[in-house]
Amino acid sequence: MTHSVSLTVNGQDHTLEVDGNQTLLETIREKFHLTGAKMACEEGRCGACTLLVNGNAVASCVVLVSDLDGATVTTIEGLPSEGELHPVQEAFLGCTALQCGYCTPGMILSSISILDKEPNAGENEVRRKLSGNICRCTGYVKIIDAIQLVQRDRQIENS
Amino acid sequence: MQRNLPPFELVYPSTAQDAVNLRSECYSSCYLAGGTHLIPHWRTVERPPELVINLKRVAPWNTDDLVNTSWLTPLATISDLQKHMFSHPGFSGLSTAAREFGAPLIEPLATVTGNLAAARSNCALAAPLITLAAKVHYVSIVGSGHVSVDDLFEKPGCTTLPHGALITAIEIPTPPPNSHGAHLSLRGGTTSSPLIVAASTLVELNDDGTVRGGRLSITNAASTPREVIAAQEILRAHTRLDDIVGDLGQAAADAADPDDDRWGSAKYRKRMTRVVTERLIKSIASIPTTEVATQ
Numbered sequence: 001m002t003h004s005v006s007l008t009v010n011g012q013d014h015t016l017e018v019d020g021n022q023t024l025l026e027t028i029r030e031k032f033h034l035t036g037a038k039m040a041c042e043e044g045r046c047g048a049c050t051l052l053v054n055g056n057a058v059a060s061c062v063v064l065v066s067d068l069d070g071a072t073v074t075t076i077e078g079l080p081s082e083g084e085l086h087p088v089q090e091a092f093l094g095c096t097a098l099q100c101g102y103c104t105p106g107m108i109l110s111s112i113s114i115l116d117k118e119p120n121a122g123e124n125e126v127r128r129k130l131s132g133n134i135c136r137c138t139g140y141v142k143i144i145d146a147i148q149l150v151q152r153d154r155q156i157e158n159s
Numbered sequence: 160m161q162r163n164l165p166p167f168e169l170v171y172p173s174t175a176q177d178a179v180n181l182r183s184e185c186y187s188s189c190y191l192a193g194g195t196h197l198i199p200h201w202r203t204v205e206r207p208p209e210l211v212i213n214l215k216r217v218a219p220w221n222t223d224d225l226v227n228t229s230w231l232t233p234l235a236t237i238s239d240l241q242k243h244m245f246s247h248p249g250f251s252g253l254s255t256a257a258r259e260f261g262a263p264l265i266e267p268l269a270t271v272t273g274n275l276a277a278a279r280s281n282c283a284l285a286a287p288l289i290t291l292a293a294k295v296h297y298v299s300i301v302g303s304g305h306v307s308v309d310d311l312f313e314k315p316g317c318t319t320l321p322h323g324a325l326i327t328a329i330e331i332p333t334p335p336p337n338s339h340g341a342h343l344s345l346r347g348g349t350t351s352s353p354l355i356v357a358a359s360t361l362v363e364l365n366d367d368g369t370v371r372g373g374r375l376s377i378t379n380a381a382s383t384p385r386e387v388i389a390a391q392e393i394l395r396a397h398t399r400l401d402d403i404v405g406d407l408g409q410a411a412a413d414a415a416d417p418d419d420d421r422w423g424s425a426k427y428r429k430r431m432t433r434v435v436t437e438r439l440i441k442s443i444a445s446i447p448t449t450e451v452a453t454q
């Protein structure tokens with residue numbers, strides 16, 4: 001039996017027929033051909049498959065897509081607007097917060113969720129919230145630098 | 160290579176009774192809440208059952224009011240618990256355990272009910288719920304009932320609930336006045352490393368700051384989470400908490416019966432049960448008496 005699901009993916013509305021065992025990650029990669037989110041540990045432990053669902057960063061490999069009727073999903077491909085990178089993407093580039101790049105889409109989406117929900121989170125809290133995203137190259141220091149850079153920029157903008 | 164989940168039939172009942180009926184009609188079936196325990200399990204350990212009964216559209220659980228001071232609905236997630244500000248200091252062990260869950264990308268999905276029903280030894284929310292004397296309410300094909308969280312765990316992966324029982328709520332009594340809760344967990348490394356051991360306590364204090372009662376429970380220190388029964392007597396001592404830190408640590412270590420696993424030997428985990436318990440009690444004892452008494 002299939003299930004009908006209405007989803008907004010990167011700002012565009014879609015209605016799909018999906019199987020009950022289909023995960024959000026499979027749908028995004030195989031039906032939408034958006035391959036920034038990666039299938040890696042398949043257990044929700046590594047964060048390579050992170051997507052934003054209604055603004056929350058979640059491990060999309062453990063989410064059934066049929067649960068998401070009416071949800072808004074943002075992938076790394078949906079971030080640039082009018083050709084401009086998202087400020088968090090700019091900060092990752094500016095701080096060289098990436099090496100092989102495999103974890104980067106998930107890291108950036110988690111960072112956006114942290115910055116939106118807790119704009120003034122201190123370093124310890126940022127590290128805690130980012131602990132579901134594993135990076136085997138950077139040692140995390142530059143990733144934290146990038147998030148703090150965006151925090152400082154936003155504080156200046158708001159003052 | 161990407162591995163899709165094995166096939167199963169997924170149904171969305173709209174009432175708790177429909178869910179229970181579906182479960183009783185099909186032997187190879189199970190309930191699904193957040194899926195963060197079951198979905199990885201189906202990829203790595205065993206195949207899914209033929210019928211998966213998804214609880215996400217059960218009314219009225221699928222509304223926004225998932226957490227209030229005395230009830231959690233079955234769809235309340237770890238994130239919901241983190242956001243809910245319990246004003247009574249007795250609840251702070253529960254809030255801390257939710258904050259320390261250690262898996263930020265699954266916290267918006269993982270339910271408290273699924274956490275208890277999975278009955279794992281490291282069940283993160285069990286210890287604070289045991290100290291708060293929380294009860295699990297359920298409905299099954301033979302009727303409804305409730306069981307205290309303390310009595311919920313039979314063995315790893317198994318609860319004492321009747322076959323096919325559906326948890327319909329978790330009731331959390333308000334802690335007595337002048338009580339203070341706390342929770343402390345020890346992990347193997349970073350905040351998301353595997354849990355070594357955790358302890359929760361709820362202590363009831365007299366106006367002069369001496370202790371008049373309370374409970375202590377431990378997680379991941381035995382095959383299932385459990386209350387340290389001997390602590391109840393120690394906590395009735397009417398003395399200062401400082402004076403019974405060692406006794407409570409010893410009682411917790413005596414109640415611990417851990418297995419060796421790849422994160423630590425049984426001997427190490429038993430010793431850490433004592434260390435974590437003593438630190439937990441000291442953390443409450445270090446709050447100035449006046450502050451504790453007025454909370």
Ligand SMILES: Cc1cc2nc3c(=O)[nH]c(=O)nc-3n(C[C@H](O)[C@H](O)[C@H](O)COP(=O)(O)OP(=O)(O)OC[C@H]3O[C@@H](n4cnc5c(N)ncnc54)[C@H](O)[C@@H]3O)c2cc1C
Pocket residue numbers: 043044045189190191192193194195196197198199214233260261262265268269270271272273274275276277279281282283284324325326327354
């Ligand atoms: C990366 C990662 C880290 C994790 N860390 C921890 C951890 O630190 N501590 C921990 O304890 N767990 C942990 N887990 C396991 C799991 O995420 C949690 O236990 C979670 O709370 C389970 O809730 P769920 O809603 O996802 O359960 P589900 O997977 O939906 O279900 C779990 C069990 O509960 C049953 N169930 C669900 N709802 C009901 C109901 N209403 N009535 C009766 N039975 C029901 C299901 O049939 C199933 O047997 C982790 C998982 C992942 C992927």
